[in-house]
Amino acid sequence: MRELEERILKDGRVLPGEVLKVDGFLNHQIDPDLMFAMGSEFAHLFRETGVTKILTVESSGIAPAVMTGLQLHVPVVFARKHKSVTLIDDLYTAEVYSYTKKTSNHISISKKFLDADDKVLIIDDFLANGQAVQGLFDIADQAKCEIAGVGIVIEKVFQTGHQLIADRGVRLESLAQITSFDDDRVHFASEQTD
Numbered sequence: 001m002r003e004l005e006e007r008i009l010k011d012g013r014v015l016p017g018e019v020l021k022v023d024g025f026l027n028h029q030i031d032p033d034l035m036f037a038m039g040s041e042f043a044h045l046f047r048e049t050g051v052t053k054i055l056t057v058e059s060s061g062i063a064p065a066v067m068t069g070l071q072l073h074v075p076v077v078f079a080r081k082h083k084s085v086t087l088i089d090d091l092y093t094a095e096v097y098s099y100t101k102k103t104s105n106h107i108s109i110s111k112k113f114l115d116a117d118d119k120v121l122i123i124d125d126f127l128a129n130g131q132a133v134q135g136l137f138d139i140a141d142q143a144k145c146e147i148a149g150v151g152i153v154i155e156k157v158f159q160t161g162h163q164l165i166a167d168r169g170v171r172l173e174s175l176a177q178i179t180s181f182d183d184d185r186v187h188f189a190s191e192q193t194d
């Protein structure tokens with residue numbers, strides 16, 4: 001998505017450890033117009049798949065997920081990373097290890113918001129090693145629901161997440177595909193075909 005790539009080049013900053021800081025429009029301050037446009041793109045890409053629900057993980061996945069749900073007219077459920085204070089729900093839970101942060105988190109979704117006849121679209125802000133997506137696959141499996149696809153705002157294609165999704169035979173659509181941060185510059189897969 002050209003508009004997103006241009007915004008990454010304009011406002012993104014490459015940090016040590018192959019991390020892209022995009023807190024000016026995605027991870028802290030949010031640009032709602034860009035976010036709406038990204039939701040339109042995901043809705044367009046997945047409209048024919050019969051999605052009944054969108055799944056994401058708090059917190060940065062919520063904005064793109066809601067913008068997609070708005071335009072597909074389906075509910076959005078975000079997995080929580082912290083236990084709810086209302087500990088009355090039956091939960092599906094998965095463990096998510098972050099290679100970036102070297103910590104493990106549990107994510108959970110209340111059983112009442114996922115059914116076996118749901119067909120879910122997973123949306124997230126970043127795809128690095130795919131551990132968050134794997135956690136949502138685990139939860140979808142526990143609920144016995146079908147996975148329509150995975151939509152990612154920014155994919156770092158040099159990391160392993162896409163392989164994990166391909167191994168499962170799930171469709172992956174990424175709005176920006178970063179191939180490297182060589183010379184402290186962001187390189188996109190689209191540059192190779194332009």
Ligand code: G4P
Binds near residue numbers: 130
């Ligand atoms: P993985 O799920 O693909 O395995 O990712 P990883 O564990 O490596 O990433 C942990 C967190 O860091 C995730 O956010 C992920 O979205 C984010 N992340 C990964 N690579 C980048 C990057 O290059 N830039 C930025 N800005 N974030 C990156 P999280 O812990 O779930 O936090 P939240 O922002 O959703 O609350």
Ligand code: NA
Binds near residue numbers: 060061124126
């Ligand atoms: Na995230």
Ligand code: NA
Binds near residue numbers: 027060125126
């Ligand atoms: Na994040």
